[in-house]
Amino acid sequence: MSATAIGVLGLIFLFLFLALRMPVAMAMMVVGFFGTISISGLPAALSILGGEAFEISTTETLIVIPLFILMGNLAGVSGISKDLYAAAYAWLGHYRGGLASATIGGCAGFAALSGSSIASAVTMGRVALPEMKHYKYGDSLATGAVAAGGTLGILIPPSTGMIIYAILTEESIGRLFMAGVFPGLLMTALFIIAIYLVTTLKPDLGPRAERASYDARFKSLGRAVVMIGIVLITIGGIFIGVFTPVEASGVGASLTLIVALAKGALNRHNFRVVVLQTMGTSATVFMILIGAFVFIPFMALTEIPANIVSFLTSLDVGRYGILIIILATYIFLGTFLEGLAMLVLTLHITLPVILELGFDPIWFGVMVVIVLEMGLISPPVGVNVFVVKSVAPDVPMGTIFRGIWPFWIAMAATLAFLIQWPQIALYLPNAMFGT
Numbered sequence: 294m295s296a297t298a299i300g301v302l303g304l305i306f307l308f309l310f311l312a313l314r315m316p317v318a319m320a321m322m323v324v325g326f327f328g329t330i331s332i333s334g335l336p337a338a339l340s341i342l343g344g345e346a347f348e349i350s351t352t353e354t355l356i357v358i359p360l361f362i363l364m365g366n367l368a369g370v371s372g373i374s375k376d377l378y379a380a381a382y383a384w385l386g387h388y389r390g391g392l393a394s395a396t397i398g399g400c401a402g403f404a405a406l407s408g409s410s411i412a413s414a415v416t417m418g419r420v421a422l423p424e425m426k427h428y429k430y431g432d433s434l435a436t437g438a439v440a441a442g443g444t445l446g447i448l449i450p451p452s453t454g455m456i457i458y459a460i461l462t463e464e465s466i467g468r469l470f471m472a473g474v475f476p477g478l479l480m481t482a483l484f485i486i487a488i489y490l491v492t493t494l495k496p497d498l499g500p501r502a503e504r505a506s507y508d509a510r511f512k513s514l515g516r517a518v519v520m521i522g523i524v525l526i527t528i529g530g531i532f533i534g535v536f537t538p539v540e541a542s543g544v545g546a547s548l549t550l551i552v553a554l555a556k557g558a559l560n561r562h563n564f565r566v567v568v569l570q571t572m573g574t575s576a577t578v579f580m581i582l583i584g585a586f587v588f589i590p591f592m593a594l595t596e597i598p599a600n601i602v603s604f605l606t607s608l609d610v611g612r613y614g615i616l617i618i619i620l621a622t623y624i625f626l627g628t629f630l631e632g633l634a635m636l637v638l639t640l641h642i643t644l645p646v647i648l649e650l651g652f653d654p655i656w657f658g659v660m661v662v663i664v665l666e667m668g669l670i671s672p673p674v675g676v677n678v679f680v681v682k683s684v685a686p687d688v689p690m691g692t693i694f695r696g697i698w699p700f701w702i703a704m705a706a707t708l709a710f711l712i713q714w715p716q717i718a719l720y721l722p723n724a725m726f727g728t
Contacts, residue, residue, distance in 0.1 A: 296332050300595025303328040307588075317634040318577070321584035328591040345586035349579060353539065357466065359575040360542035361451045364549045366567045368406040371553035373520045374416045377402040380517040382424070383505040390492035390499030392428055393438040394485045396421040400442030401481045402517070404449040405524040406549070410669055414443025414677050418684035431498035432688045434491060437696025440681045441484060441703075444666035449477035450528055451542065453578065454665060457633055458658045460582065461640045465655075466538040467531050471721035472655050474528070476663070476711060483703035491699050523548045532725055578633065585637035598642045605646050612650040613712070619643050620664045620708070627668010628675055635665065659718040660711060667704045670697040 294302075303324045310320035322342075329338040349355065368374070381398035385391040400417045404410075418439040425435040447454040450470035459466040492499035505513075527545035530536035536544060553559045559567070592598055605615050626635050640661075647657045669677040672694050681693055711717055 296595045299331050300597045318580035318584035321588035325588035325591040332594045346583050349582050357542040360546045362574050363571045364546040365406050366570050367549040367553045370563045371556050371558040374403050376517045378420045380513040383510040383513040386502040387504035390488040392425045393488045396438045397442045397484045401445050404446040410444045410446040413446035414680045428502050432692050433696030434498045436681050436693040440670050440677045441700030444669050448473050448662050454662050468655050468722035472659050472718045475717050476659050480707045487699040487703045589641045601642050602645045606649050623664040624667050628671045656715045656718050
């Protein structure tokens with residue numbers, strides 16, 4: 294049997310294992326290990342398995358993963374999500390659709406601490422959905438805002454998705470973090486514009502709430518400013534060169550720990566939950582990385598990625614046509630695959646195509662993260678929609694999916710802006726690190 298045939302058989306088994314709900318890390322590891330045995334023998338497979346597991350576990354830069362995850366978990370137990378939402382609500386709640394806009398603002402703020410779309414959707418959903426229900430917001434707008442706002446967690450730095458992309462592509466984590474800032478702000482603004490347009494067309498979906506006094510507004514801002522300051526110190530420190538991303542993760546986690554202790558939020562139970570959640574999520578990410586670095590050499594041996602690259606670059610649709618095909622494929626895969634799993638399964642194929650076409654890999658990293666977000670809220674199996682459904686069990690799935698479309702269109706508009714003006718993503722990393 295040829296190496297390519299073994300590769301095709303391996304891919305069939307990989308998707309079979311995923312359909313049977315085998316963890317993606319184990320599926321990649323099993324297929325990669327036994328596939329390498331079939332092509333190169335047992336010693337080569339053992340060398341890859343042991344070597345990659347050791348290298349991933351001892352890579353210094355990967356310390357950013359558990360530290361940023363710890364930072365997000367500490368922010369969650371310290372009530373930061375409530376403080377951020379309260380501040381956004383005080384300033385925006387009296388506008389039509391203001392509570393939904395406040396939800397987007399709160400998600401953007403929490404995203405800068407958690408780095409996780411699912412954590413952002415769950416945390417903000419529990420805070421925002423009861424408030425919007427109290428003010429008689431339409432279920433579609435309320436749940437759509439939470440589902441879409443949660444996706445900002447993997448775009449606004451620090452982003453776990455960008456860390457994984459950087460590791461798999463050997464790009465700078467700092468550059469990727471900086472590249473996500475302006476697109477994240479742009480998408481947040483477009484989400485709020487989408488809410489304004491929806492509530493203008495259908496005012497009953499987002500009635501105005503009570504106008505908060507300026508005293509209440511500044512008090513709410515004062516409660517949120519500590520965590521906003523942590524984000525500015527962490528990301529700003531990277532930008533001006535005071536911290537490396539690794540150092541910034543330690544500074545951010547330490548400052549968040551101090552705030553959590555000062556607020557009395559870390560009792561014995563909460564501390565145990567934070568530690569276990571951080572360890573569990575970190576272990577999952579590391580296992581996915583180990584599985585990826587076992588699976589990718591097997592794929593290279595089969596020559597399937599090289600053949601796909603040759604096929605795509607030979608298509609007579611122009612380089613932007615090929616880019617659109619790649620992005621559309623990511624959106625489709627994102628409806629049923631978890632974002633990190635999709636990255637590790639596909640980047641060894643798509644990145645060589647992007648480089649061959651002359652696109653910037655940092656810019657493409659931002660584009661990939663956005664299409665992953667689109668997949669997270671796309672029917673029929675958008676993961677974030679099911680997360681919101683767990684928070685709002687009384688809202689039908691069809692209603693939630695109807696609510697996400699204005700935000701999905703806003704994401705597509707963000708992609709269009711980035712394709713037309715790549716400097717939206719590249720200005721900050723180029724200003725900081727040089728071109």
